[in-house]
Amino acid sequence: MSEDILKVVDVTKSFEGVHALVDVRFGVTRGHVKALIGPNGAGKTTLLNVINGLLDPDRGHVYFRGHDVIGMAANEISLLGLSRTFQLIRLFTVNNATVLDNVMVGAHKMLKPTISSALFFRASTARQEKAVREKAMEALAFVGLEEERDTPPGTLSFGNQRLVELARSLMAEPELLLLDEPASGLNDAEVERFIELLAAIRQKGITILLVEHNMKLVMNISDEIVVLDFGKRLAEGDPAAICTDPAVIEAYLGAECGLEGGEG
Amino acid sequence: MKTLGRIWWIILLLFIVLYPPTLGGMSAYKSGIMIFVGIYIILAVSLDLLMGFAGQISVGHAAFFAIGAYVSGILTVKYGASPLVALIAGMALSGAVAWAVGRPLLALKEYYLAMATLALNEIIVTLIIGLQWLTGGASGLRDVPSFSVPGFSFDNHVHYYYLVWAMVLLVVASSLALVRSPFGRTLVAIHSDETAAKTFGIDCAAYKVRVYVFSAMYASLAGSLFAHYMGFLAPDDFGVLTSINILVMLYLGGIGTIWGPALGAVFLKLLPEFTYQFQDYELLLNGVILIVVLVFMPGGLFGILKSVAERVNARGSG
Numbered sequence: 001m002s003e004d005i006l007k008v009v010d011v012t013k014s015f016e017g018v019h020a021l022v023d024v025r026f027g028v029t030r031g032h033v034k035a036l037i038g039p040n041g042a043g044k045t046t047l048l049n050v051i052n053g054l055l056d057p058d059r060g061h062v063y064f065r066g067h068d069v070i071g072m073a074a075n076e077i078s079l080l081g082l083s084r085t086f087q088l089i090r091l092f093t094v095n096n097a098t099v100l101d102n103v104m105v106g107a108h109k110m111l112k113p114t115i116s117s118a119l120f121f122r123a124s125t126a127r128q129e130k131a132v133r134e135k136a137m138e139a140l141a142f143v144g145l146e147e148e149r150d151t152p153p154g155t156l157s158f159g160n161q162r163l164v165e166l167a168r169s170l171m172a173e174p175e176l177l178l179l180d181e182p183a184s185g186l187n188d189a190e191v192e193r194f195i196e197l198l199a200a201i202r203q204k205g206i207t208i209l210l211v212e213h214n215m216k217l218v219m220n221i222s223d224e225i226v227v228l229d230f231g232k233r234l235a236e237g238d239p240a241a242i243c244t245d246p247a248v249i250e251a252y253l254g255a256e257c258g259l260e261g262g263e264g
Numbered sequence: 265m266k267t268l269g270r271i272w273w274i275i276l277l278l279f280i281v282l283y284p285p286t287l288g289g290m291s292a293y294k295s296g297i298m299i300f301v302g303i304y305i306i307l308a309v310s311l312d313l314l315m316g317f318a319g320q321i322s323v324g325h326a327a328f329f330a331i332g333a334y335v336s337g338i339l340t341v342k343y344g345a346s347p348l349v350a351l352i353a354g355m356a357l358s359g360a361v362a363w364a365v366g367r368p369l370l371a372l373k374e375y376y377l378a379m380a381t382l383a384l385n386e387i388i389v390t391l392i393i394g395l396q397w398l399t400g401g402a403s404g405l406r407d408v409p410s411f412s413v414p415g416f417s418f419d420n421h422v423h424y425y426y427l428v429w430a431m432v433l434l435v436v437a438s439s440l441a442l443v444r445s446p447f448g449r450t451l452v453a454i455h456s457d458e459t460a461a462k463t464f465g466i467d468c469a470a471y472k473v474r475v476y477v478f479s480a481m482y483a484s485l486a487g488s489l490f491a492h493y494m495g496f497l498a499p500d501d502f503g504v505l506t507s508i509n510i511l512v513m514l515y516l517g518g519i520g521t522i523w524g525p526a527l528g529a530v531f532l533k534l535l536p537e538f539t540y541q542f543q544d545y546e547l548l549l550n551g552v553i554l555i556v557v558l559v560f561m562p563g564g565l566f567g568i569l570k571s572v573a574e575r576v577n578a579r580g581s582g
Contacts (some may be wrong), residue, residue, distance in 0.1 A: 054459060073462065074459075075468070076465075078464055083464070091456075092452060092457060095317065095452045097449075104449060105449060105453045108465050108466050109465040113447040113450055115447055115475075122441070125445060125446065172465065
C-alpha cells in the first residue's frame with residue numbers, strides 16, 4: 001500500500017559548472033500529495049524536468065512505477081502514466097486552437113492518431129473522437145471552464161489558463177501528476193478553489209508531486225514535504241515537522257508558515 | 265455552418281465542371297492556364313500541411329515536385345512504363361526520400377531547417393543536371409507522352425483539365441479531412457510547443473516525418489501531372505525559385521488554412537493573365553503585392569474573404 005510510485009535516487013545535474021541538483025534522493029508514496037519547496041534557484045523545476053524526461057541528469061536514477069526512466073524520451077515516460085503542468089504556461093495557441101482542442105490533445109495516448117485513421121477509418125475515428133470530446137468536456141467542467149470551450153486560450157485570465165493546463169494534464173489519466181507552481185499568479189479566491197481541486201484529484205487516486213511557493217496551499221494539501229536548497233535535499237517530513245525545522249526556517253520559510261489551526 | 269460549407273462545395277464543383285465549355289471556350293490555352301493553376305494548388309496545399317499545420321519550414325518543396333516529374337518522365341520516355349505506374353513510382357520514391365532524410369532534417373529548427381530544405385532542393389536539381397544520360401541534363405528531357413490509363417488517353421487539354429482538377433479536389437478534400445482530424449490536432453500541438461506536446465506522449469519526430477512523407481507524395485503527384493502536360497522537362501522549373509513561389513502562395517493566400525494557399529496559387533498563377541502588358545514588371549508587381557499582403561493583411565486573401573463573409577453574416581442576422 002505504501003509503495004513508492006516515484007523514487008528519485010542520487011540525482012545530480014550541473015549546468016556549466018553550476019550545481020543545480022546534488023545527490024537528491026526522495027520518494028513519493030502512491031496516493032499522496034508531496035510538495036517540493038525551496039528558494040528560487042534551488043533546482044525544483046530542474047528536478048521536475050529530469051523526472052519527466054525533458055532533461056537527462058549527470059548521475060542518478062529515477063524510478064517511476066518501477067521503471068528506470070532515465071534515458072527515456074519525455075513522450076515515452078508520459079505513456080507510463082506521468083503528466084505535468086508548467087510554471088510558464090505552455091498551452092497550444094497556433095492555428096486558432098481552442099481551449100477544447102488543448103484539452104483534447106491531453107488524450108493523445110488514447111487516440112494515437114494516424115494519417116490512415118484520419119482518411120480511411122473515419123467512422124471509428126469519429127466515434128473515438130466523440131468519446132474524447134465528451135471526456136474533455138467533463139475535464140473542463142471539473143475545473144469550471146466548460147463555457148470557455150471555444151475560446152482561444154491566450155485570451156483567458158492567467159488563473160484560467162492554469163486550469164486549462166490542469167484539465168489537459170488530467171485527460172491523460174495520469175497516475176502521477178507533476179504540478180510546477182500551479183498557484184503562482186492566482187489570487188486568494190483562486191488559490192482556495194485550487195486547493196479544493198487538488199483534493200478532488202487526490203480523491204481520484206492520482207498521486208501529486210507539487211512545486212509551490214504558496215505556503216498556504218502547500219501546508220493545507222501536502223502529506224509530505226521535501227525541501228531543496230542549492231540543489232541539495234535540506235529536509236523531508238510532514239508539514240508540521242517542516243514548519244518547525246530550524247534549518248528550513250532559516251533557508252526558506254522565515255517565520256511564516258501557512259499551517260492551518262496553527263499551534264500558537 | 266455545415267450546409268453553408270456544402271453550398272460552397274457545390275458552387276466550386278459546378279465552376280470546375282463548367283469552366284471549359286463556358287469561360288474556357290473549350291480552348292487548349294484557357295484549359296492549360298487552369299491546369300497550371302491546379303498543379304500549383306496541389307503544391308501549395310501539400311506544403312501547407314507541413315508548414316501551416318506542423319510548423320516545419322521548407323524552402324525546398326520543389327525537390328519533390330522534381331522527383332515526381334522526372335520519375336514520370338524517365339520511366340515513360342526511357343523505359344516505356346505506363347504513366348499511371350510512373351506516377352505511383354514517383355510518389356513512392358518521393359515518400360521514400362522524405363522518409364530517409366526526414367528525421368535528421370526535421371530535427372533542425374527555423375533558419376537551420378530552412379537552409380537544409382533549400383540544400384535538399386539544390387541537391388536534387390544538381391543530380392538532375394549531372395545525371396545527363398538519365399535525365400537529359402540541362403538541355404532537358406523531351407517527348408514525355410500524354411497521360412493515359414488503359415483504354416483512355418488524356419491527350420486532349422480539356423480531358424487533362426478534368427483529370428488535374430479531379431486530383432485537386434482529392435488533394436484538397438483529403439488535406440481538409442487530415443487537418444480536421446485528431447492527426448491535425450496533433451500537428452498543431454507540435455507546431456505550437458514541442459516540449460509540451462512530448463509531455464502528452466506525442467512522438468514529435470515521428471509525426472513530423474509522417475506529415476513530411478505525405479506532403480512530399482502530394483508534391484510528387486503535382487510533378488507527374490506537370491510532366492505529362494508539358495511533355496518537356498528542364499531543371500529550371502524545379503529550382504529554389506519554384507519553392508519560394510510556393511511559399512509566396514502560402515503567405516499570400518493565408519497559411520495554415522488549406523483554402524488560403526489554394527487561393528494564393530490561383531491568384532499568383534492567374535495574375536500574369538491580367539497584367540501581361542506589364543510583364544517586364546511582373547516580378548516587381550509580385551513583390552509589391554506580397555509586401556502589401558504581409559504588412560496589411562497577415563491573414564492573407566482567405567483571411568480577407570473570411571472577415572467579409574463574417575460581416576455579411578452579421579448584417580444578415582442583425
